[in-house]
Amino acid sequence: MAGDQTLISRDSEVPPKRRAALTFIFVTILIDVLAFGVIIPVLPHLVHEMVGGDDSHAAWYTTAFSIVFAVIQFIASPAQGALSDRFGRRPVILISCLGLGLDFLLMALAPNIGWLLVGRVISAVTAASFTTANAYIADVSKPEDRAKAYGIVGAAFGVGFVVGPLLGSVLGHYGLRWPFWFSAILALTNAIYGAFVLPESLPLEQRARAFEWKRLIPFSGLGILREHPRIIGLAVVVLITDLSQFVYPSVLVLFADFRYHWGKEEVGYVLSVVGVSSVIVNVAVMGRLIRAFGERKTQLIGLTAGTIGFAIFALASSGSVFLAGLPINALWTVAGPTTQAMITKRVGPDVQGRIQGALSSLIALAGIIGPAIYGGTFAYFISPNAPVTLPGIPFALAAIILGAALVVAWRLDTARDHAA
Numbered sequence: 001m002a003g004d005q006t007l008i009s010r011d012s013e014v015p016p017k018r019r020a021a022l023t024f025i026f027v028t029i030l031i032d033v034l035a036f037g038v039i040i041p042v043l044p045h046l047v048h049e050m051v052g053g054d055d056s057h058a059a060w061y062t063t064a065f066s067i068v069f070a071v072i073q074f075i076a077s078p079a080q081g082a083l084s085d086r087f088g089r090r091p092v093i094l095i096s097c098l099g100l101g102l103d104f105l106l107m108a109l110a111p112n113i114g115w116l117l118v119g120r121v122i123s124a125v126t127a128a129s130f131t132t133a134n135a136y137i138a139d140v141s142k143p144e145d146r147a148k149a150y151g152i153v154g155a156a157f158g159v160g161f162v163v164g165p166l167l168g169s170v171l172g173h174y175g176l177r178w179p180f181w182f183s184a185i186l187a188l189t190n191a192i193y194g195a196f197v198l199p200e201s202l203p204l205e206q207r208a209r210a211f212e213w214k215r216l217i218p219f220s221g222l223g224i225l226r227e228h229p230r231i232i233g234l235a236v237v238v239l240i241t242d243l244s245q246f247v248y249p250s251v252l253v254l255f256a257d258f259r260y261h262w263g264k265e266e267v268g269y270v271l272s273v274v275g276v277s278s279v280i281v282n283v284a285v286m287g288r289l290i291r292a293f294g295e296r297k298t299q300l301i302g303l304t305a306g307t308i309g310f311a312i313f314a315l316a317s318s319g320s321v322f323l324a325g326l327p328i329n330a331l332w333t334v335a336g337p338t339t340q341a342m343i344t345k346r347v348g349p350d351v352q353g354r355i356q357g358a359l360s361s362l363i364a365l366a367g368i369i370g371p372a373i374y375g376g377t378f379a380y381f382i383s384p385n386a387p388v389t390l391p392g393i394p395f396a397l398a399a400i401i402l403g404a405a406l407v408v409a410w411r412l413d414t415a416r417d418h419a420a
Helices: 002-012 016-020 022-039 043-050 055-087 089-109 113-126 129-140 143-174 178-197 220-227 229-245 247-260 264-315 319-344 349-381 393-411
Strands: none
Touching (some): 022 089, 022 129, 022 178, 043 055, 043 113, 055 089, 089 113, 129 349, 220 229, 229 349, 247 393
16 A cells, blocks of 8 residues: 555656657657558558459458457567566657558558568557557656546547548549558658657666566466456456447448448548547546546446447437437547556556556457457348347447446446545
8 A cells, every 4th residue: 555655656756858758659649540540441442452353352351451460469569568668668669660660661562462461460560559658658647647648649549540541531542552651651750750859758767677578478468467456357447348349340331331321421421520529528528527526437437428329329220310329429438548547556667568568468359359249240130040130239239348347347446446
């Protein structure tokens, strides 16, 4: 108990110059998300072109790319976190930014599907820098400000996934390779800029004493959670929450087409609304909720809103009812940053990278499991073999899964863990 109070007090005394570095981290995340968002509209078409226009082969390869990306993230995230705990955040972030830029160049020049797959593998490794970025935020922000800081990071994700696909569609009109060139320029420019302005956030005396190579073994990175039992419940919330979130990329486009006959433009507008709503909640709403209710209650409000939103989506008989559920579901956005902040307060600075790596692995694990659950149930319940046609079943499952996260969060003994 006393050790935890010492930790919180020490974390509160953060030098102003390191707090200023948060701006670069936010810009880094925004550029990285924007770079990935730009290629979303064109990557399936590029795959389709490379396999000779075969629809079934293109669908298989696109699914395989998604699974491979998630698997590599599951392996790479703990390794990057452990490396940043040992050698500092700055070199890991800068090398990742540089690698991401070079990887986009590789994909822009890829002559065949094999080289494109190699590019996706490398991008999965370099994109694991989000792990180190989260640890950096924990280093340079006061404990009471971390939820807000992670909320602004969430806003960067929202902006990136709104602007990125729209920009990718425009660039893709001129050529399927153009978005990859654009993403490469963004990432490389950011790496060069960061080399001049990004300070180190983890002092030598707070770093891990050695890097253990066993951290590179799959699942070994999750062992850090067992060493810190006070955060296991919150880690479970992270896993379940992200598992429910993968319903969007897994079935939204097909669901909207089947149930409401929405085309590409309509779905694009809906995704834009989702992204804009996320930005509004993170920037304008989250801080007010935390000041009024504290982090734990804000987390519970977010999980409750998300569960209700998914239930509305599952039952919505018309597109207008579905749209009515979007602002309710958007409040779910506050749950992620508050959970992240609560976790960072329960561990020391020397393991923040490993903790964030373990959390990123859980998210990647959800990315492996989620598409299979939601895509499989959707395909079955709209098929002629289904006893009843239930296109909304994936969203019903997401509501149940997120409801389970709400129950776990509610039962956590947060009073003992110094919860806000």
